[in-house]
Amino acid sequence: MIIMEDVHFSYEGLYTALRGVSFQINQGDRLAIMGANGAGKTTLIKHMNGLLRPMRGRVFVDGGNASSKSVAELSRIVGLVWQNPDHQLFLDTVEKEIIFGLRNLGFSQEDAQQRCDRTLSKLSLEGFGERSPFSLSGGERKRVALASVLAIEPLVLALDEPTIGQDARQKELLADLLKELNEKGCTVIVVTHDIEFVVEHFPRTIAMADGKIVADGPTRSVLSNQQVLDLCSLTIPQLTQTARALHRTFPTASERCFLLSEVEDAIVEILEGQ
Amino acid sequence: MSFLEVFQYTRQDSPIHNIDPRAKLVMSIAFAIISLTFINIVPLLIFFLFLVPLIIAARSLRRWSRSMKGLSFLLLFIMVFNTLFSTVPNPFSHSIALTLRLICLMTSFSLFFLTVHPDELSQALIQMRVKFEFAFAMSMAMRYVPTLGQEAYAIMDAQRARGVELDKGSLLSRIRGIIPIIVPLIIVSIRRALSIAESMESRGFGGSENRTYMEQLRFRCRDWGVLAASVLLLLLILYLRFFVPLPDWVLWELPY
Incomplete structure (x- = not known):
């Protein structure tokens, strides 16, 4: 779906953000990109829809070389949802806001209207259609921004820090929504620091540090590598810390637990053993 | 920019x-x-x-x-x-x-x-008997020019991803293309201005009448x-x- 080959990028030749990034993302993947601040995560996803073009190396999107397509063309395939919704909202109703992007990308008025209605109900934003985006709370604005991209129904959805400013319930809903989209064949990529969110919902993780990929593989093995965690300034999830503490006292218990059920099982095993 | x-x-x-x-x-x-x-x-x-x-x-x-x-x-x-x-x-x-x-x-x-430096500028203005508040506003304005520029870039990226073509089309359509950039820029700036004002107040801005300065220009x-x-x-x-x-x-x- 998305292939990058040895991609290099630097901002105005001053600050090097990517130094040789290569990976392949397949249709239907659900993956997280993690890394410390300034590791190049946002720069990386901006290459996926052509907002940034590699200075060296190549980017392929949906089988074609991205360099031959415009940002608008690529945006129909790869939808980027930004960290700050205020950077894109400018119209006086939520509905217009969602339809604006659709019309720009060449959908007919009726089609756009239908997609808009569908998306609003999917994101439990019914009744918000006529509201002004500026009267909404931060979390709601974030969902409107998400809706404006979802409505395009892109093959790949890339979200930059989607969990910031969302309460636990909204986070769950977001995770469910992303899983549902993913099951329907949409490739989902998130850039985040929220390790619990990743461990629970994303099977694959790409870890970045200093403009390079330091690990790429199943989330569990990537995030149980202490070296990777250090490079990405991540702390292990509390559940894993608990498991490690258990392991220190009861060496039979596994120290590589990421989910609540696994820790529960470990405790039950210990109790049964005694 | x-x-x-x-x-x-x-x-x-x-x-x-x-x-x-x-x-x-x-x-x-x-x-x-x-x-x-x-x-x-x-x-x-x-x-x-x-x-x-x-x-x-x-x-x-x-x-x-x-x-x-x-x-x-x-x-x-x-x-x-x-x-x-x-x-x-x-x-x-x-x-x-x-x-x-x-x-x-x-x-x-x-x-x-x-x-x-913006601080030097405001110090210079103050020593030219401009009121501190005005001098401060001036140096703040200078300080935020680059930030505003970065913000404008981020907004352009966000809108381009929604199909806004900034460098194509007739003069009229280009002018129309500015609206999706300008409106968020103004709103983001106002939001930030409000939060800066709050954070300044909470740190006691304008608390004392007569300010003294550690460094005076000579x-x-x-x-x-x-x-x-x-x-x-x-x-x-x-x-x-x-x-x-x-x-x-x-x-x-x-x-x-």
């Missing part, structure tokens, strides 16, 4: 950076007036060649030339537009002079803004020298311009 770089302070140690900001303010204004005194190619070119070494002395040549590159589109536009629509006898020559004048003006002011001999030299230069140029008949080579124009 890169042309704004020339108005952005860079920390450096150079003879120009070390001049007192008040002297530099007078110098920049004098230079700007000189740029506005002439509308002929030769004197503006001479003045330009006089300004470039000062930029080099401020160790900012690269930044300056980058800004000028960023500005080249506007400069070209001024040149073409004036050549086509000006009613003076030699429109092309006239528009080149106008372009040179703009470059000289920008360079004059950039000598000030490139080398004066005028030294060198600063007096710069001040006197700029004023003298300005007076000399004004005198030459208005009271002495200018020789032909100064008034030289291109034939079309």
Whole structure:
């Protein structure tokens, strides 16, 4: 779906953000990109829809070389949802806001209207259609921004820090929504620091540090590598810390637990053993 | 936006950076007036060649030339537009002079803004008896120019991903394309202004009537020298311009 080959990028030749990034993302993947601040995560996803073009190396999107397509063309395939919704909202109703992007990308008025209605109900934003985006709370604005991209129904959805400013319930809903989209064949990529969110919902993780990929593989093995965690300034999830503490006292218990059920099982095993 | 770089302070140690900001303010204004005194190619070119070494002395040549590159589109536009629509006898020559004048003006002011830290500026204003609040607002405004630029880029990216074509289409559609950039930019700025105001208040801004300052600016001999030299230069140029008949080579124009 998305292939990058040895991609290099630097901002105005001053600050090097990517130094040789290569990976392949397949249709239907659900993956997280993690890394410390300034590791190049946002720069990386901006290459996926052509907002940034590699200075060296190549980017392929949906089988074609991205360099031959415009940002608008690529945006129909790869939808980027930004960290700050205020950077894109400018119209006086939520509905217009969602339809604006659709019309720009060449959908007919009726089609756009239908997609808009569908998306609003999917994101439990019914009744918000006529509201002004500026009267909404931060979390709601974030969902409107998400809706404006979802409505395009892109093959790949890339979200930059989607969990910031969302309460636990909204986070769950977001995770469910992303899983549902993913099951329907949409490739989902998130850039985040929220390790619990990743461990629970994303099977694959790409870890970045200093403009390079330091690990790429199943989330569990990537995030149980202490070296990777250090490079990405991540702390292990509390559940894993608990498991490690258990392991220190009861060496039979596994120290590589990421989910609540696994820790529960470990405790039950210990109790049964005694 | 890169042309704004020339108005952005860079920390450096150079003879120009070390001049007192008040002297530099007078110098920049004098230079700007000189740029506005002439509308002929030769004197503006001479003045330009006089300004470039000062930029080099401020160790900012690269930044300056980058800004000028960023500005080249506007400069070209001024040149073409004036050549086509000006009613003076030699429109092309006239528009080149106008372009040179703009470059000289920008360079004059950039000598000030490139080398004066916002804090220095506000301190200078305060010592020139401007009220602290105004001086502070001024230095804040300067401080936020680059931030605003970054924000504008982020907004452009966000809108381009929604199919807004910023550099295609007719003039009208381009102007329409600005709206999705400007509206979020204003809103983001207002939101930030409010939160900055709150955070300033919560740290006791305006709490005491009489502020004292740890560092006071002092005028030294060198600063007096710069001040006197700029004023003298300005007076000399004004005198030459208005009271002495200018020789032909100064008034030289291109034939079309």
